[in-house]
Amino acid sequence: MPETEELSFEEALARLEEIVEQLDEGDLSLEQALERFREGARLKELCERKLAEAEAVIEEYVSKSEEQDTTDEDPED
Numbered sequence: 076m077p078e079t080e081e082l083s084f085e086e087a088l089a090r091l092e093e094i095v096e097q098l099d100e101g102d103l104s105l106e107q108a109l110e111r112f113r114e115g116a117r118l119k120e121l122c123e124r125k126l127a128e129a130e131a132v133i134e135e136y137v138s139k140s141e142e143q144d145t146t147d148e149d150p151e152d
Contacts, residue, residue: 079117084125091118 082090094115097103103111 079114079121082118082121084122084129087118087121087125091115091122094118 079087094111097111098108098115
């Protein structure tokens with residue numbers, strides 16, 4: 076499995092969902108459960124960071140689009 080930082084958002088989310096299922100089943104030893112929890116925490120942070128980056132890109136695009144729309148409008152007489 077690739078390092079956490081190398082995962083795409085979709086891969087990280089899928090792995091996080093697997094971990095939640097494993098923890099919910101309750102069949103893991105304490106050590107295994109703690110390791111899954113730690114991995115899940117890293118994946119959660121990765122997903123949050125990737126979402127924040129995507130949000131910033133979208134906000135920048137929308138802002139530029141709105142600026143462009145304002146400069147394209149004809150001034151009123």
